Amino acid sequence: MPSAAGETIHPAPSATTLAARLLTKRFGARAALREVSFELRSGEAAGIIGPNGAGKTTLLSILAGVLAPDEGELTQTGGSVGWVPQQPALYSKLSAAENLRLFARLEKLADPEAAVARMLEQTALADRADEEVGRLSGGNRQRVNIAIGLLSEPSVLLLDEPSASLDPRQRERLWEFISALAQRGTTVVFSTHNVAEVERYANRVLLLADGELLFTGTPRELEQAVGGDPRDFEAALVDFLHQRGH
């Protein structure tokens, strides 16, 4: 993870917060996930990567509890799981504060107003709090989207392609925010098509293809697995997929 100075930081993971065992999901005859198993620890940032149709969103949906697996089991210890879907799940006619307040009340938080104020502060949206979400920029909408996922101060945060449709500046600010969360001990799991984001911000790679988990380890371990140029993570990823017949 990069620090404020841009230096990559991979804090030492601690206790297991999320464990998936032999997760399988089928849509009709097609297997979207096949016996996927992994464990994630507190403060770990896991990037799910793979070609289109690999099963990234399906895996995140199962981890979020939106989809139920056909087989396998999921264990989550301590705290709650926050989920940030790919498309901002917000009411565009409500303001940022009203969206946060609604979900804080639905989550039955002890002090909804304090939670709203805290999230507006953390996402630097306090000055736009009363603006209708439909009038906010894509980046600010995504920040509100993430803020809702963080309302309950979850121990695990799941993000489905969080940087999609953001410009480079917004993307940079988003990753700063997510990195800070991981540094504070939140387990972060994100999916992305951007290989550079995984190399830069993840300390664990989950490589999926055709519903199968082909690799789990650090970005460096993936490069070593193919024996390629350690300075080119993307080339190593492509080689790895070729070697596995994808």
Added chain:
Amino acid sequence: MRWLLVKDLQILKRSPLLVGLLIVYPIAIALMIGFALSSPPGKPKVAFYDEVAPGQGTIRLGSQKINVAGYASDLLSSVDPIKVDSEAQAIAKVRDGAALAAVVIPSDLPQEIQSLITQGVGDPTVKLYLNTKDPIEKQFVDQAISSRLNQVEQDVSKQVLHVAVSDLQEVLDGGSVQILGQDVRLLGLRNARTIIQGTIASLPRSSPLRVALSQVNAFADLAIQGLGFASPVLGSIGTPLTVDETQLAGRTTPSDAYAAAIAVIVSLMFVTVLLAAGMLALERSENAYPRLVRGLVTPGRLLTEKIALAAGCATLVTLVMAAFVSLFVHLDWSRFELWVAALALGGLAFGALGVAIGGLAREVSAASLLAFLVSLPVAFVALVPADAVSGAVKTALDVVAFLFPFKAALEAVSNAFTGTSPGAGLPLVHLAVLAVVFGGLARVALLRFAAR
């Protein structure tokens, strides 16, 4: 659920155009329907061909003439006539839709009437061609012309009886009749009896003619008594019933209240179905549904909230509408609790139908379109008059009407407004069952709601 309701009301408050359309559009439609149903129908266009030659439309009865052709033209008073020059043209007018019906007066109509009256043999017939394409208009034209034909028949009978009574009076009292252009004096039975009685008195007591003339006198007595009695009887048959018509500025009739009930239920249906379908589909369009149902709200509670929101808003709107309508049409305010119950249960049933539509359509625009596509025929099917279609079609329409809330809601609200039978109990139970059934269907539709 409370916070979801608050959220939806906030969204509605910030969508004034949507709310305005949802309220104004159905009310405009409802008022138009109510106006159309409570306005008298216009005169139907009817092609008319009279084959009777000028001057040939008169029949002779005894000493008097009756103008039958004049009565035939009375048929036209209840229609908007299109005069044509042949029977073929009249039929063509019906076939090409220019006229709803055609009436043809055959050339032998006066002779047939005369033959029937004087000899008891004859078949006076007026030809009527009806356009069967539109069963409701066919029924309307058929009724308009048939009632006019009945009136003409009564008028002709009355005229014939008048002639018969007049001739009987001349047989009794004497007078003059025209025979071959000559005035011929009739003696009359009473005068004949006076002459006979005078003759008998002038004859010697032993005259054999006295017995014979006394028999003639007795017959004359009997005939005078019999015919004297027949005249007023025949006269009374000619006018069996008199209508004493008095026009009063009274209260409106139950049919006006029924039209008001239709207007209110059309509004209830559109507001509820569109709101429920749209607000549920909005949860998916805003991508909020998966976030809500992962532990924050169950799908069942979400559906209940949407149904309650739509039913609550629509009940409020239609209660205000009914109160406004009651300024012009008499609605029974003493049954106000039943108004609320009927509108609320109707709203719940329509709301459940709405969320089932919203669950199936999944997108706001598709849900709105589907809501309209379903609502219009549902209302139409329930409003088709029972005698406007054949038996099998009627049965099919009844089944469809039974499966949707419109008819039950209309019966419940109509009863609530006026207290007329049938009662509101069964329709209210029907609405409650439909609310549960459509709610169940909506729950099934939600299984694929989150899928892309």
